[in-house]
Amino acid sequence: MATVAGVAVEPGHWIGGERVGAADAFEDVSPIGERPLAEIARGGPDAVDAAVTAARAAFPAWSRTSREERARLLHAIADGVDKRVEELAQVETADNGALIRSHRRGVMPRVAHNFRFFADWLLKLGHEDFDTRGHANHVSWDPAGVCALITPWNAPLMLATWKIAPALAAGNTVVLKPAEWTPLTASLLADITAEAGLPDGVFNVVQGYGAEVGGPLTAHPDVKRISFTGSVPTAKAIAAAAAPNLTPLSLELGGKSPLLVFADVDLDLAADLAVEQYDNAGQVCLAATRLLVESSVVGEFTERFLAKAAALRQGDPRDEATDIGPQIHRRHLERIDGFVRRAKDAGARALLGGGPNEELGGLYYRPTLLTGAPDGAEILTEEVFGPVLTLQTFDSEEQAIAIANGTRFGLAATLATGDPERARRVTAQLVAGTVWVNCFFVRDLRAPFGGARESGMGREGGDWSFDFYCDVKNTVTAPWAR
Numbered sequence: 001m002a003t004v005a006g007v008a009v010e011p012g013h014w015i016g017g018e019r020v021g022a023a024d025a026f027e028d029v030s031p032i033g034e035r036p037l038a039e040i041a042r043g044g045p046d047a048v049d050a051a052v053t054a055a056r057a058a059f060p061a062w063s064r065t066s067r068e069e070r071a072r073l074l075h076a077i078a079d080g081v082d083k084r085v086e087e088l089a090q091v092e093t094a095d096n097g098a099l100i101r102s103h104r105r106g107v108m109p110r111v112a113h114n115f116r117f118f119a120d121w122l123l124k125l126g127h128e129d130f131d132t133r134g135h136a137n138h139v140s141w142d143p144a145g146v147c148a149l150i151t152p153w154n155a156p157l158m159l160a161t162w163k164i165a166p167a168l169a170a171g172n173t174v175v176l177k178p179a180e181w182t183p184l185t186a187s188l189l190a191d192i193t194a195e196a197g198l199p200d201g202v203f204n205v206v207q208g209y210g211a212e213v214g215g216p217l218t219a220h221p222d223v224k225r226i227s228f229t230g231s232v233p234t235a236k237a238i239a240a241a242a243a244p245n246l247t248p249l250s251l252e253l254g255g256k257s258p259l260l261v262f263a264d265v266d267l268d269l270a271a272d273l274a275v276e277q278y279d280n281a282g283q284v285c286l287a288a289t290r291l292l293v294e295s296s297v298v299g300e301f302t303e304r305f306l307a308k309a310a311a312l313r314q315g316d317p318r319d320e321a322t323d324i325g326p327q328i329h330r331r332h333l334e335r336i337d338g339f340v341r342r343a344k345d346a347g348a349r350a351l352l353g354g355g356p357n358e359e360l361g362g363l364y365y366r367p368t369l370l371t372g373a374p375d376g377a378e379i380l381t382e383e384v385f386g387p388v389l390t391l392q393t394f395d396s397e398e399q400a401i402a403i404a405n406g407t408r409f410g411l412a413a414t415l416a417t418g419d420p421e422r423a424r425r426v427t428a429q430l431v432a433g434t435v436w437v438n439c440f441f442v443r444d445l446r447a448p449f450g451g452a453r454e455s456g457m458g459r460e461g462g463d464w465s466f467d468f469y470c471d472v473k474n475t476v477t478a479p480w481a482r
């Protein structure tokens, strides 16, 4: 047992309703001060096989459990999360360095909401029956089996439960593999599911490294669905592992999303939207990291942006007053800095930041704005996943759209414009899974969520989640049998 932020956290896997240790362990390190937090079980093919076997054994009974009972249990899990918001927030902040205030007031309540939403959606799930020459069509959503869920470190419990909740609601059983940099809240969630009375084997967690656990899990023939959130290269490895079994995949991947600022907008609003992109120290898949600003207002926009950015407080994420915490890991900080250095070598200038925060030391990287990168430069096309924004200008709507669509990604796009007609015109031409107009990160779980191009495959949210996690069946009944 490890104690993190005063909370007891089990370091083992969670398989078939029991804690399972491992011969080997890996060290989980906090981004705050880079101190060791816990020794966590390091899984491999055996742990994966045990978890899939447990999930498979639990599937028949769980899949036959009534919708009402499944929904009741998901609400009980949400109650358990609600009761432990403070503990979960403390542990998640220690583990991934994101702001305690976001965890307390945004993220952990959203974790509970993930369970409540999909429980309630399950009870409403249905389709208008329709008639074909007197034959009745009836659509049903049958559980698919064991779901492998693989998640990243930037919003560990939120992104895991966004998959766990619909997978369980649909009547499936789950094997979760959390990111090795943030294993802790998945372990706490296992305790919560047990307290809520979820039957053994319905939810399982295997801890460990990507290739060692994710590899055998995604290649396992008894896994019937794989839902993955993470990077494009890992998604390609997963797609290859899943191919021999033709296991259906849902992929939520990276982005290089634009924020288009038109001269007709209130520039204070535009600058607020731009500064918001430093949230979570820039480690947000949806972040609009490319600021595309109409040339005629770029001077004024930049001035307002820099004034607002100057007010951001960087520091310990456990302090409620902090706006920007540390990056997740030294390797990640160095990767971010590599992007910035190469951008400068290619001709970019930093209007803000441009390197690690030397005063604070540790894993703090200064919020950065780069301008003057040449067309096609890596910094304008590759995902940095840090507090690094770029500034480009445009002179026409057509040019803005061309730049916005000019990467291999298509996760999200944000528009700042005072002209609703323009918003409609531009939105229609943007390649993106989500477009926000004069707002950012307004999420509704009824909405489809996912990315175009290399930002993903498939959509989750509302009916889309059930479509993915189920074998959707159409039953056609002859007139005489009705």
Ligand SMILES: NC(=O)c1ccc[n+]([C@@H]2O[C@H](COP(=O)([O-])OP(=O)(O)OC[C@H]3O[C@@H](n4cnc5c(N)ncnc54)[C@H](O)[C@@H]3O)[C@@H](O)[C@H]2O)c1
Pocket: 150, 151, 152, 153, 154, 159, 177, 178, 179, 180, 208, 209, 210, 211, 213, 214, 215, 218, 229, 230, 231, 232, 234, 235, 237, 238, 252, 253, 254, 255, 284, 285, 286, 383, 385, 411, 451, 455, 456
């Ligand atoms: N679209 C979205 O919803 C969304 C949300 C958050 C993050 N992301 C993306 O995630 C990335 C950052 O997360 P990351 O660095 O943890 O991503 P990552 O791809 O390195 O790791 C994600 C998960 O995959 C596992 N993994 C690694 N190799 C594997 C393999 N061969 N087989 C199976 N699993 C394997 C990791 O252990 C981890 O649990 C960014 O690209 C970001 O944009 C996307």
Ligand SMILES: O=C/C=C/C=C(\O)C(=O)O
Pocket: 154, 155, 159, 162, 283, 284, 285, 286, 443, 449
């Ligand atoms: O960093 C990526 C954040 C993704 C957000 C969601 O998946 C969500 O809000 O459901």
